Amino acid sequence: xxxxxxxxxxxxxxxxxxxxxxxxxxxxxxxxxxxxxxxxxxxxxxxxxxxxxxxxxxxxxxxxxxxxxxxxxxxxxxxxxxxxxxxxxxxxxxxxxxxxxxxxxxxxxxxxxxxxxxxxxxxxxxxxxxxxxxxxxxxxxxxxxxxxxxxxxxxxxxxxxxxxxxxxxxxxxxxxx
Amino acid sequence: xxxxxxxxxxxxxxxxxxxxxxxxxxxxxxxxxxxxxxxxxxxxxxxxxxxxxxxxxxxxxxxxxxxxxxxxxxxxxxxxxxxxxxxxxxxxxxxxxxxxxxxxxxxxxxxxxxxxxxxxxxxxxxxxxxxxxxxxxxxxxxxxxxxxxxxxxxxxxxxxxxxxxxxxxxxxxxxxxxxxxxxxxxxxxxxxxxxxxxxxxxxxxxxxxxxxxxxxxxxxxxxxxxxxxxxxxxxxxxxxxxxxxxxxxxxxxxxxxxxxxxxxxxxxxxxxxxxxxxxxxxxxxxxxxxxxxxxxxxxxxxxxxxxxxxxxxxxxxxxxxxxxxxxxxxxxxxxxxxxxxxxxxxxxxxxxxxxxxxxxxxxxxxxxxxxxxxxxxxxxxxxxxxxxxxxxxxxxxxxxxxxxxxxxxxxxxxxxxxxxxxxxxxxxxxxxxxxxxxxxxxxxxxxxxxxxxxxxxxxxxxxxxxxxxxxxxxxxxxxxxxxxxxxxxxxxxxxxxxxxxxxxxxxxxxxxxxxxxxxxxxxxxxxxxxxxxxxxxxxxxxxxxxxxxxxxxxxxxxxxxxxxxxxxxxxxxxxxxxxxxxxxxxxxxxxxxxxxxxxxxxxxxxxxxxxxxxxxxxxxxxxxxxxxxxxxxxxxxxxxxxxxxxxxxxxxxxxxxxxxxxxxxx
Numbered sequence: 001x002x003x004x005x006x007x008x009x010x011x012x013x014x015x016x017x018x019x020x021x022x023x024x025x026x027x028x029x030x031x032x033x034x035x036x037x038x039x040x041x042x043x044x045x046x047x048x049x050x051x052x053x054x055x056x057x058x059x060x061x062x063x064x065x066x067x068x069x070x071x072x073x074x075x076x077x078x079x080x081x082x083x084x085x086x087x088x089x090x091x092x093x094x095x096x097x098x099x100x101x102x103x104x105x106x107x108x109x110x111x112x113x114x115x116x117x118x119x120x121x122x123x124x125x126x127x128x129x130x131x132x133x134x135x136x137x138x139x140x141x142x143x144x145x146x147x148x149x150x151x152x153x154x155x156x157x158x159x160x161x162x163x164x165x166x167x168x169x170x171x172x173x174x175x176x177x
Numbered sequence: 178x179x180x181x182x183x184x185x186x187x188x189x190x191x192x193x194x195x196x197x198x199x200x201x202x203x204x205x206x207x208x209x210x211x212x213x214x215x216x217x218x219x220x221x222x223x224x225x226x227x228x229x230x231x232x233x234x235x236x237x238x239x240x241x242x243x244x245x246x247x248x249x250x251x252x253x254x255x256x257x258x259x260x261x262x263x264x265x266x267x268x269x270x271x272x273x274x275x276x277x278x279x280x281x282x283x284x285x286x287x288x289x290x291x292x293x294x295x296x297x298x299x300x301x302x303x304x305x306x307x308x309x310x311x312x313x314x315x316x317x318x319x320x321x322x323x324x325x326x327x328x329x330x331x332x333x334x335x336x337x338x339x340x341x342x343x344x345x346x347x348x349x350x351x352x353x354x355x356x357x358x359x360x361x362x363x364x365x366x367x368x369x370x371x372x373x374x375x376x377x378x379x380x381x382x383x384x385x386x387x388x389x390x391x392x393x394x395x396x397x398x399x400x401x402x403x404x405x406x407x408x409x410x411x412x413x414x415x416x417x418x419x420x421x422x423x424x425x426x427x428x429x430x431x432x433x434x435x436x437x438x439x440x441x442x443x444x445x446x447x448x449x450x451x452x453x454x455x456x457x458x459x460x461x462x463x464x465x466x467x468x469x470x471x472x473x474x475x476x477x478x479x480x481x482x483x484x485x486x487x488x489x490x491x492x493x494x495x496x497x498x499x500x501x502x503x504x505x506x507x508x509x510x511x512x513x514x515x516x517x518x519x520x521x522x523x524x525x526x527x528x529x530x531x532x533x534x535x536x537x538x539x540x541x542x543x544x545x546x547x548x549x550x551x552x553x554x555x556x557x558x559x560x561x562x563x564x565x566x567x568x569x570x571x572x573x574x575x576x577x578x579x580x581x582x583x584x585x586x587x588x589x590x591x592x593x594x595x596x597x598x599x600x601x602x603x604x605x606x607x608x609x610x611x612x613x614x615x616x617x618x619x620x621x622x623x624x625x626x627x628x629x630x631x632x633x634x635x636x637x638x639x640x641x642x643x644x645x646x647x648x649x650x651x652x653x654x655x656x657x658x659x660x661x662x663x664x665x666x667x668x669x670x671x672x673x674x675x676x677x678x679x680x681x682x683x684x685x686x687x688x689x690x691x692x693x694x695x696x697x698x699x700x701x702x703x704x705x706x707x708x709x710x711x712x713x714x715x716x717x718x719x720x721x722x723x724x725x726x727x728x729x730x731x732x733x734x735x736x737x738x739x740x741x742x743x744x745x746x747x748x749x750x751x752x753x754x755x756x757x758x759x760x761x762x763x764x765x766x767x768x769x770x771x772x773x774x775x776x777x778x779x780x781x782x783x784x785x786x787x788x789x790x791x792x793x794x795x796x797x798x799x800x801x802x803x804x805x806x807x808x809x810x811x812x813x814x815x816x817x818x819x820x821x822x823x824x825x826x827x828x829x830x831x832x833x834x835x836x837x838x839x840x841x842x843x
Contacts (some may be wrong), residue, residue, distance in 0.1 A: 004510045007454060008503035011461075014547075015496050018468070021550040022488040076412065080759055083779075111700050111787030112781045 033148050038065075039130035046097050046105060046119035053120035057094060058146045062172045064093045064165075065140040066116070067128060069100040070108045072136040076176035082115035085161055091169045092117035098136050099125045141165065143172045180245050183233025184324040184583045187274075190226035190281070191314040193219050197284075197307030201300035205373070213300035217288040219304045223310065224281035231278045234323055235265050244330035247323040249272060253336035253755050254308070255726035263347040264337040265597055269487075270323035272350060276426040276467070277313045279351075280306065287362060287387075294383060301369030302362070309361055312494045320487045336726065336755035344403035353398030353425055357463040359391025360432060364460035367453045368502055372526045376449050381442035381639065384456065388439060389814035393433045393807050395741060398424050400803040411761030411776040413696065418567040423546045424466030427539050431459040434535040436810075437528050447517035447525055450510045451532070457506060461499040462539075468495055469546070469804055520592040528583035532748035534578045541570040579634045583641035584679050605644055609637035616685075620794065621693045630687030638681030642674040669816040676809025685804025689795035697790045700781050712773055713737040719777075721784060727751045727760075732777050732786065735764060748777040748788075763813040 033039075042054040057063070066082060068075040086093055095116040097105050102121055109116070122128050131140070142151040150168055152160065206214025231526045234247075238261045243249040251267045266272040284306045291299045317323075340346075366384040370376045402422065407415045416422065435455040468491045473590045545566050581603065587598050613633025617624035649666050672694035695710040703718045717733040729751040736744045746764030753760060764775045771794045822827025 004450075004507040007458075008500060008507055011503055012496070015492065015500070016490055017547070017551055019489075022492065034206075067253055108698060110699055111778055111781065111788075 001154040041127045043120040046121040058142045062091045067096045067138040069098045071105045075137045075156045081156045083113045086115035097121050180324045183230045186226045186230040188511040193223040194307045194310040202304035205300040213296050216300045216303040220284045224285040227278045227281040246325045246327045249334045253334040267337045270321045273317045298452045302365040305365035305368045323712045339753040339760045349401040356395025360460040362387040363456045367456035385439045386819045393810040418564045428462040430535045430539040434532045445517035447515045448517045457502045523593045524588040524590045538574045583637045586645045605641045609633045612636035628692045635681040635685035639678045642677035646674045669813045671716040672809040672813030676806045679802045679805030686798025687796045693794045695792040699787045702785045709790045727753045746775045748775045750777045
């Protein structure tokens, strides 16, 4: 009898998961880093290996960090959205070029537009671990004190920009530093 | 007025669906002939009202009636007519209406083509389909009515999502839905058989053409979707292992297992429980696919409306339909005995292997698709599973499957000798290996072991199917002319061979594209030439083009091979005016052996543009193979024995009624 009941049992277990899943937004993550200072790191800049990109870049202004790579299909989809945000010039977007080939990354930015105010080159993905990155693309919003206030997983859409990211940036800009 | 008529017709369809569920099934359980006879007329009325409802919504779109919220959100006066019609299924509410319309259409088809079936069977099948329809119409009416009005009406609509304004996408969703919903017939037959307690080979023969038809539609739907992604997304890919793609692929895999397993149940009375379970599973996965796409539990490039209330409803409905049928299965299955015995080496074993491999493949995809959700539900963090996982688990499962595809048809039912069969097939294997080694070297001038393996398997599948046809052609003494002989082979045999040839062509296409495609992302000056894979691309510049509801930057690129022009391509970057979203239209020169594909990037300076160039060898073979599979399925479903049976029964019926008439006359 158990043999025949197995399909229905498996199915209801699956239903349980689906039910819990309904109340979770897959693109929203309660990152343990939210409300904390950006992790301390130092990486070479993508455009100039001699220069150093560190957590200090995030102090004193509202900024974004976008984790990306040329190998990542969703990042390519997200690219026009980032360009649009950069065009509005309300907050600098920094890039964390994640496990990528630097030459390819540079060519890519040259050919398809560069929304980034600066890029850190994380070849081995060590710093990304400190940031709690699950995969690319991910976008962090950081306030003037260098505290991570928001994390978006997956490609940003125009709707995300208008309804979430831009209002948040504006709100953070009004906060005292 | 018209939208209200549509809404009202939908409510009437719901009422009829409720009657269609209750009366015939009760009639069948109590053997009440009158109650059972309600099934057909009610099912037809149900379809009629769904059709009226659907036509009303379409009319509102054609008339650009923006007082209807759904129309205002998904159309625009500048939208061309064909896209106004297809915009009906451009978002959640309308595609649900299309879903139920198709369910109504399949039920209607059952009422027309079921004359040879016993009355209680027909009554139960139609009743079960009525129940599914009740669930979906209620869902539409309660959570997502497309007929809702807004006041004041906006002057202009927000336009159809530009991604969906493509000829491929006009027919992709209807085909996909026809497939999804089509499995409801095989499902209804399975439930009817479980309810009636009679599961025999006749049941399998009745279900078989229905399951095959649904499978054909699903195959076409998935193929069109992949074709669309290739043309419209602008990255040259044809399959992304996206959750929405997976949601359509899982029922396809189970459906494939089902149509093979039905063959065993029909011919050998074996695998009965297994086949019933597959029929339930195929439709369950179609429903699950609907849930995954509609509820927003997964992240996908195909973002649709997300709303937990809708999700809860579909989940409840899933629990009732799938949970109920699996429970019914658990109670009835132990009593069902499979009669046919078979040896380890037999066609049954080959088909069992086919079933197991397909199901394992389905489960790996299910796990990969839902894994992020499982982890999240357990609060273990979020993660995304990408193409590397799917390719790593899926490909190794498909290799032995293609091997079995070549051997299976040659094995005899019940008991076969492997040595004999293999002796027959040795030459085919040799042909396969020769092709596998030679073809990549001839075409690409290089090869790897994996490429050789892939092409060998593809060639093996094609030539063993051809050989099977050839053997059937010259079996026994040739007394008739060749043409008569060709006609004598049943369509099912042609269908099977064609589908298996399709698999081979598909495998060759995938192998070539994955191994030998080349791509380049380059900035290119007007007048400059760029070389890729032996082709030269000359950029002639970009001009502005106005479409009906978009403005476009259209590039012109001449493609040369050996200094001879082979094509002029026009990749575009469109900006749709209402939604302000950029869209890529790739410029593609398709050929039998290769595609040349150009997508336009960003403008770098007045004279230079970023451009993506792709060389895709054999990529058309992927869709050609899939199309042959669908065609093969169609031939098999149209096999004469299903219709002969029908005619014979009709003659008997007429004779009986003649007799009855004679009796009454005298």
